[in-house]
Amino acid sequence: MKRLLELKGLSVAYKDKQVLKDLSLQAGEGEIIGLVAPNGTGKTTLFHVISNAIKPSSGSVSISGHTYQSEKQELAIHKKLATFPDQSELFEGLSGMDHLRLYADMWKGSNDHLAHITATLKMDHYVKKKVHTYSLGMRQRLCFAMMAAADTSIMLLDEVMNGLDIENVSIISNQLLEFKKQKKLIFVASHLLTNLDLYADRVLYLKDGHFIHELTFEEQQADFIKVELDEESYQTLLQEHQLPKEHFFIANRLLCIPTAHLYQHERAEWIEVLLRYKGKELTIGPLGTLEYYEKFYG
């Protein structure tokens, strides 16, 4: 996999508030990377640093070997990178198609792909109308279409699914997988956690200024015995059994026991024990984006 982006030791503070602290990352072509954290943690700040809208107090950003050290290199980076527009940046008096042409001209230098984009994103019935007539979801789809029009090799997508209904979330999720096939590097900062399980190659958890965990979907993931329990049943269970020390109880609702350290007969015994408690559902499998989120921030 060809490396497209390298972040080294990034730190950012707003006055006395340290938001990023010695954050590093490498990412390559054909990757979709989910970026998750509660509101106000620093996801947008990180995107601003990658796109050079904010200068870090220390550390460096390197994109395809270019850094932001000269105007020439900055220009070379900006040809490769586009940031998801905020709805407030749309021009109310222009049509969706005008916006797409603008982005296509600025980055790709051709309009040939626009008809395909509007058809795929089901925008043909409104894209020629002016933006002031659009609903929230129509505007959001336009913002996404603008990224597709730019067609850059790196895309920073902040809250890309905001305000979209199920059908449009699905259309855009599929489109992200198309981008992956085209070897683009896509970052998706999102609060729609289970949606990330559908297309992300890895999910990064941001806390205290850096990544505290990376969930990788490509490799074989560790399995857990997972059971939905209320706090009271969990406490009873603790009193009555010596639970494996590697277990954890997520967000006061989900007991997880890793199976890696258990022999086959021990797994069967634990399943039998757990089924006797007031559990709602018992499953065996890896943890998803949401479950790790609750573990780290719950």
Ligand SMILES: Nc1ncnc2c1ncn2[C@@H]1O[C@H](COP(=O)(O)OP(=O)(O)OP(=O)(O)O)[C@@H](O)[C@H]1O
């Ligand atoms: N221009 C600024 N001046 C001062 N503080 C700022 C500025 N921009 C962001 N912050 C602070 O930095 C922290 C991180 O903000 P940021 O917008 O990066 O978080 P986020 O993870 O993207 O949040 P959200 O999920 O709400 O979009 C917050 O505490 C915010 O108040």
